Amino acid sequence: MLDYFRDNGSQILDGLLFGLGVLAVYLGAVFTGALIRSLGGAGSKGLTFAGRYLQGWFYHLRGDDRDIINVTLNVIVGNKLKFDTIVADRRIWFVWPNAYRQALIRSASRRTTEDNPVLQFSQVVKPPKTRFGRMCRRCGDAVRNMLTSAKVEHNGKSRRVRLQREDDYKAVYGPLISLVSEKCSNNDSVDLALGRPMDEYRFVIALTYEQLSNLRARHLRAMVMWEESLLNLPAESPRFERKEHETRFRTLQAIARQYRAHPERFGVVNIWRPKGLYSIAPVAGGETIRVRQPQEAS
Secondary structure, eight states: OOOHHHHHHHHHHHHHHHHHHHHHHHHHHHHHHHHHHHHHHHHHHHHHHHHHHHHHHHHHHHHHEEEEEEEEEEEEEEEEEEHHHEEEEEEEEHOOOOOOHHHHHHHHHOOOOOOOOBBOOOOOOOOOOOOHHHHHHHHHHHHHHHHEEEEETTEEEEEEOOOOOHHHHHHHHHHHHHHHHHSSSHHHHHHHHOOOOOOEEEEEEEEEEOOSSSOOOOEEEEEEEHHHHHOOOOSOBBBBBBGGGGHHHHHHHHHHHHHHGGGGSSEEEEEEEETTTTEEEEEEEEEEEEOHHHHHHH
């Protein structure tokens, strides 16, 4: 045995060194791959953080953030405009998960003006004037017909129908109505279902993006107001706690004008309150006085 190792020791040593070399290469490849993956993950997270930081800095610099929305209740009491936050600031992808819907909302916010801060969605598509434009229009219609068609069964016969596109205003205001109802109507709607006498009030929801000329932050705001107060706004501007709140009253005036002309373009939520708990007496200037009934005060 010793003679065998003495004669073949060099070959055995070469094989052992070769195996160790292969093992070292394998371990190096594994370590290098893990290192590259770690650096790649850290790099992608770093780029994501840098992108969000730059975007946040840009929005901070301009006082402009179309990715934020909140819901505020607006009232005029004692000839003074007051408002309260019903739903705090949220990212729009929490309210509208559909990314295409988010793009439509951002685009509509860019089209708002100082005189018209209410978001409007384009409904009319102008017909193309060129031959190439008409050909693109026909191809687009063919693709949409193929994507929106579905097979239905009717009276034992199957046929294909084209699904109707969802109305933009209903799709936008539906989640906002749900948010306001969740915050304001839960207990009272249950009492209504159980047969308790209730008074019903209609509140109008308007999605706005105010175009300001000062340093006040701008973002999407769903403004909520009692329908009776909205339709009977005072002719003269009420008092404000801050000078920059003067824009809010002009926005309410724009909402009132458009709501009279196109009520279907707004959201309406019904709020119930126990009957007889309050008496509502309208006075001049759209102001209201709420008086607790004597039997309920005790």
